[in-house]
Amino acid sequence: EAQVTQNPRYLITVTGKKLTVTCSQNMNHEYMSWYRQDPGLGLRQIYYSMNVEVTDKGDVPEGYKVSRKEKRNFPLILESPSPNQTSLYFCASGEFGAGGGYTFGSGTRLTVV
Amino acid sequence: AQSVTQLDSQVPVFEEAPVELRCNYSSSVSVYLFWYVQYPNQGLQLLLKYLSGSTLVKGINGFEAEFNKSQTSFHLRKPSVHISDTAEYFCAVSEVDTGRRALTFGSGTRLQVQP
Numbered sequence: 200e201a202q203v204t205q206n207p208r209y210l211i212t213v214t215g216k217k218l219t220v221t222c223s224q225n226m227n228h229e230y231m232s233w234y235r236q237d238p239g240l241g242l243r244q245i246y247y248s249m250n251v252e253v254t255d256k257g258d259v260p261e262g263y264k265v266s267r268k269e270k271r272n273f274p275l276i277l278e279s280p281s282p283n284q285t286s287l288y289f290c291a292s293g294e295f296g297a298g299g300g301y302t303f304g305s306g307t308r309l310t311v312v
Numbered sequence: 313a314q315s316v317t318q319l320d321s322q323v324p325v326f327e328e329a330p331v332e333l334r335c336n337y338s339s340s341v342s343v344y345l346f347w348y349v350q351y352p353n354q355g356l357q358l359l360l361k362y363l364s365g366s367t368l369v370k371g372i373n374g375f376e377a378e379f380n381k382s383q384t385s386f387h388l389r390k391p392s393v394h395i396s397d398t399a400e401y402f403c404a405v406s407e408v409d410t411g412r413r414a415l416t417f418g419s420g421t422r423l424q425v426q427p
Contacts, residue, residue, distance in 0.1 A: 239419055241420050244414050300358050303348075
Protein backbone atom coordinates (compact mmCIF):
# COMPACT_ATOMS: atom_id res chain seq x y z
CA GLU A 200 0.00 0.00 0.00
CA ALA A 201 1.30 3.44 -0.97
CA GLN A 202 1.75 5.48 2.15
CA VAL A 203 3.67 8.02 4.18
CA THR A 204 4.51 6.77 7.66
CA GLN A 205 5.26 9.10 10.55
CA ASN A 206 6.43 8.15 14.00
CA PRO A 207 5.56 8.69 16.72
CA ARG A 208 1.85 9.59 16.49
CA TYR A 209 1.93 11.32 19.88
CA LEU A 210 4.85 12.76 21.82
CA ILE A 211 5.11 14.74 25.03
CA THR A 212 8.52 16.14 25.84
CA VAL A 213 10.19 18.79 27.97
CA THR A 214 11.72 22.05 26.86
CA GLY A 215 15.22 21.64 25.51
CA LYS A 216 15.25 17.86 25.05
CA LYS A 217 16.23 17.02 21.49
CA LEU A 218 13.79 14.92 19.51
CA THR A 219 13.35 13.48 16.04
CA VAL A 220 10.13 12.76 14.21
CA THR A 221 10.61 10.21 11.46
CA CYS A 222 8.93 10.17 8.06
CA SER A 223 9.18 7.45 5.46
CA GLN A 224 7.47 7.00 2.07
CA ASN A 225 7.30 3.90 -0.12
CA MET A 226 6.33 5.55 -3.41
CA ASN A 227 9.81 6.55 -4.62
CA HIS A 228 8.75 10.21 -4.56
CA GLU A 229 11.36 12.86 -5.17
CA TYR A 230 9.61 15.60 -3.22
CA MET A 231 9.02 15.53 0.55
CA SER A 232 7.91 18.23 2.92
CA TRP A 233 7.04 18.95 6.54
CA TYR A 234 4.07 21.05 7.65
CA ARG A 235 2.76 22.12 11.01
CA GLN A 236 -0.93 22.63 11.66
CA ASP A 237 -2.18 25.12 14.23
CA PRO A 238 -5.79 26.14 14.95
CA GLY A 239 -6.95 29.00 12.74
CA LEU A 240 -3.71 29.02 10.74
CA GLY A 241 -4.13 25.99 8.49
CA LEU A 242 -0.93 24.18 7.53
CA ARG A 243 2.36 25.98 7.15
CA GLN A 244 5.42 24.55 5.46
CA ILE A 245 8.51 24.07 7.63
CA TYR A 246 11.06 22.51 5.26
CA TYR A 247 11.02 20.70 1.96
CA SER A 248 13.30 18.50 -0.09
CA MET A 249 13.35 18.07 -3.85
CA ASN A 250 15.67 15.08 -3.76
CA VAL A 251 18.44 13.37 -1.78
CA GLU A 252 20.75 15.91 -0.16
CA VAL A 253 18.62 18.81 -1.46
CA THR A 254 16.64 20.61 1.25
CA ASP A 255 15.39 24.15 1.73
CA LYS A 256 13.43 26.29 4.15
CA GLY A 257 9.71 26.73 3.98
CA ASP A 258 7.70 29.48 5.63
CA VAL A 259 8.36 28.64 9.30
CA PRO A 260 11.79 26.92 9.57
CA GLU A 261 13.02 28.48 12.83
CA GLY A 262 13.84 25.87 15.46
CA TYR A 263 13.78 22.92 13.07
CA LYS A 264 16.31 20.91 11.08
CA VAL A 265 15.88 18.23 8.43
CA SER A 266 18.05 15.84 6.48
CA ARG A 267 17.53 13.77 3.34
CA LYS A 268 20.21 11.09 3.17
CA GLU A 269 17.94 8.54 1.51
CA LYS A 270 15.10 9.10 -0.91
CA ARG A 271 12.49 7.42 1.27
CA ASN A 272 13.28 9.14 4.61
CA PHE A 273 12.92 12.75 5.68
CA PRO A 274 13.26 13.16 9.47
CA LEU A 275 12.34 16.37 11.29
CA ILE A 276 14.70 17.33 14.11
CA LEU A 277 13.98 19.68 16.99
CA GLU A 278 17.32 20.23 18.68
CA SER A 279 15.97 22.33 21.56
CA PRO A 280 12.18 22.20 21.56
CA SER A 281 10.18 25.04 23.06
CA PRO A 282 6.49 25.28 24.03
CA ASN A 283 5.68 27.31 20.90
CA GLN A 284 6.55 24.22 18.86
CA THR A 285 3.59 22.38 20.38
CA SER A 286 1.62 21.52 17.27
CA LEU A 287 0.36 18.84 14.90
CA TYR A 288 3.00 17.92 12.33
CA PHE A 289 2.47 16.36 8.92
CA CYS A 290 4.92 14.89 6.47
CA ALA A 291 3.99 14.80 2.78
CA SER A 292 5.52 13.39 -0.39
CA GLY A 293 4.86 13.66 -4.11
CA GLU A 294 6.28 13.51 -7.58
CA PHE A 295 8.28 16.64 -8.37
CA GLY A 296 6.42 17.46 -11.53
CA ALA A 297 2.98 16.22 -10.53
CA GLY A 298 1.38 19.59 -9.88
CA GLY A 299 0.79 18.78 -6.26
CA GLY A 300 -1.62 16.14 -5.07
CA TYR A 301 0.70 15.11 -2.31
CA THR A 302 0.25 12.12 -0.01
CA PHE A 303 0.19 13.04 3.67
CA GLY A 304 1.13 11.02 6.72
CA SER A 305 -1.29 10.57 9.63
CA GLY A 306 0.36 13.26 11.71
CA THR A 307 2.42 13.60 14.88
CA ARG A 308 0.92 15.50 17.79
CA LEU A 309 3.78 17.07 19.74
CA THR A 310 3.42 18.70 23.14
CA VAL A 311 6.38 20.55 24.64
CA VAL A 312 6.04 21.37 28.34
CA ALA B 313 3.69 35.31 -2.88
CA GLN B 314 0.49 33.33 -2.90
CA SER B 315 -2.26 33.29 -0.29
CA VAL B 316 -5.53 31.48 0.30
CA THR B 317 -8.62 32.71 2.10
CA GLN B 318 -11.36 30.39 3.22
CA LEU B 319 -14.25 32.65 3.97
CA ASP B 320 -16.07 30.49 6.51
CA SER B 321 -14.42 28.87 9.51
CA GLN B 322 -17.47 26.72 10.22
CA VAL B 323 -20.42 25.66 8.08
CA PRO B 324 -23.32 23.87 9.78
CA VAL B 325 -25.71 22.11 7.43
CA PHE B 326 -28.46 19.51 7.67
CA GLU B 327 -28.07 16.08 6.17
CA GLU B 328 -29.10 15.84 2.48
CA ALA B 329 -28.88 19.62 2.03
CA PRO B 330 -26.48 21.15 -0.51
CA VAL B 331 -23.31 22.87 0.65
CA GLU B 332 -20.74 25.27 -0.74
CA LEU B 333 -17.37 25.92 0.92
CA ARG B 334 -15.77 29.09 -0.35
CA CYS B 335 -12.13 29.62 -1.27
CA ASN B 336 -10.41 32.64 -2.76
CA TYR B 337 -6.74 32.84 -3.63
CA SER B 338 -4.18 35.46 -4.54
CA SER B 339 -1.14 34.90 -6.73
CA SER B 340 0.87 36.85 -9.30
CA VAL B 341 1.45 33.73 -11.41
CA SER B 342 -0.55 30.75 -12.63
CA VAL B 343 -1.55 28.29 -9.95
CA TYR B 344 -2.73 24.77 -9.36
CA LEU B 345 -5.66 24.49 -6.95
CA PHE B 346 -6.61 21.75 -4.52
CA TRP B 347 -9.14 20.75 -1.92
CA TYR B 348 -8.14 18.41 0.90
CA VAL B 349 -10.31 16.83 3.59
CA GLN B 350 -9.19 15.98 7.11
CA TYR B 351 -11.31 13.59 9.16
CA PRO B 352 -10.83 13.62 12.94
CA ASN B 353 -7.44 12.30 14.04
CA GLN B 354 -6.36 11.62 10.48
CA GLY B 355 -4.06 13.12 7.89
CA LEU B 356 -5.14 15.06 4.83
CA GLN B 357 -6.73 13.32 1.87
CA LEU B 358 -6.91 14.85 -1.60
CA LEU B 359 -10.52 15.51 -2.67
CA LEU B 360 -9.85 17.06 -6.06
CA LYS B 361 -7.45 19.26 -7.97
CA TYR B 362 -7.44 21.73 -10.83
CA LEU B 363 -4.33 21.76 -13.01
CA SER B 364 -5.69 22.98 -16.37
CA GLY B 365 -8.55 22.44 -18.82
CA SER B 366 -12.20 22.29 -17.79
CA THR B 367 -12.95 24.67 -14.97
CA LEU B 368 -15.40 22.26 -13.35
CA VAL B 369 -13.54 19.55 -11.51
CA LYS B 370 -15.11 16.45 -10.04
CA GLY B 371 -13.57 14.69 -7.07
CA ILE B 372 -14.17 11.84 -4.70
CA ASN B 373 -17.23 11.38 -2.48
CA GLY B 374 -19.49 13.40 -4.80
CA PHE B 375 -17.67 16.71 -4.38
CA GLU B 376 -16.94 19.12 -7.20
CA ALA B 377 -15.31 22.52 -7.50
CA GLU B 378 -15.30 25.29 -10.05
CA PHE B 379 -12.28 27.38 -10.93
CA ASN B 380 -13.13 30.99 -11.66
CA LYS B 381 -10.05 32.85 -12.84
CA SER B 382 -11.65 36.29 -13.00
CA GLN B 383 -12.86 36.02 -9.41
CA THR B 384 -9.79 34.05 -8.27
CA SER B 385 -12.06 31.54 -6.58
CA PHE B 386 -12.24 27.77 -6.27
CA HIS B 387 -15.40 26.98 -4.35
CA LEU B 388 -16.20 23.42 -3.30
CA ARG B 389 -19.75 22.08 -3.64
CA LYS B 390 -21.78 18.99 -2.93
CA PRO B 391 -25.48 18.70 -3.85
CA SER B 392 -26.44 16.48 -0.90
CA VAL B 393 -24.26 15.97 2.17
CA HIS B 394 -24.10 13.00 4.52
CA ILE B 395 -23.24 12.75 8.19
CA SER B 396 -19.96 11.12 7.12
CA ASP B 397 -18.91 14.34 5.34
CA THR B 398 -18.37 16.00 8.74
CA ALA B 399 -14.70 16.98 8.61
CA GLU B 400 -12.37 19.91 8.09
CA TYR B 401 -11.78 21.02 4.52
CA PHE B 402 -8.69 22.85 3.31
CA CYS B 403 -8.22 24.76 0.09
CA ALA B 404 -4.63 24.97 -1.17
CA VAL B 405 -2.70 26.50 -4.05
CA SER B 406 0.64 25.76 -5.62
CA GLU B 407 2.36 28.08 -8.05
CA VAL B 408 3.09 26.58 -11.45
CA ASP B 409 6.72 26.29 -12.47
CA THR B 410 8.38 27.06 -9.18
CA GLY B 411 10.99 24.87 -7.54
CA ARG B 412 9.41 24.83 -4.13
CA ARG B 413 6.28 22.95 -5.11
CA ALA B 414 4.88 24.23 -1.84
CA LEU B 415 1.22 23.99 -1.07
CA THR B 416 -0.11 27.13 0.59
CA PHE B 417 -3.18 26.28 2.65
CA GLY B 418 -6.16 28.23 3.80
CA SER B 419 -7.09 28.19 7.47
CA GLY B 420 -9.73 25.51 6.95
CA THR B 421 -13.52 25.21 7.06
CA ARG B 422 -15.15 22.85 9.50
CA LEU B 423 -18.22 21.25 7.92
CA GLN B 424 -20.72 20.05 10.52
CA VAL B 425 -23.49 17.89 9.10
CA GLN B 426 -26.48 17.56 11.41
CA PRO B 427 -29.20 14.91 11.22
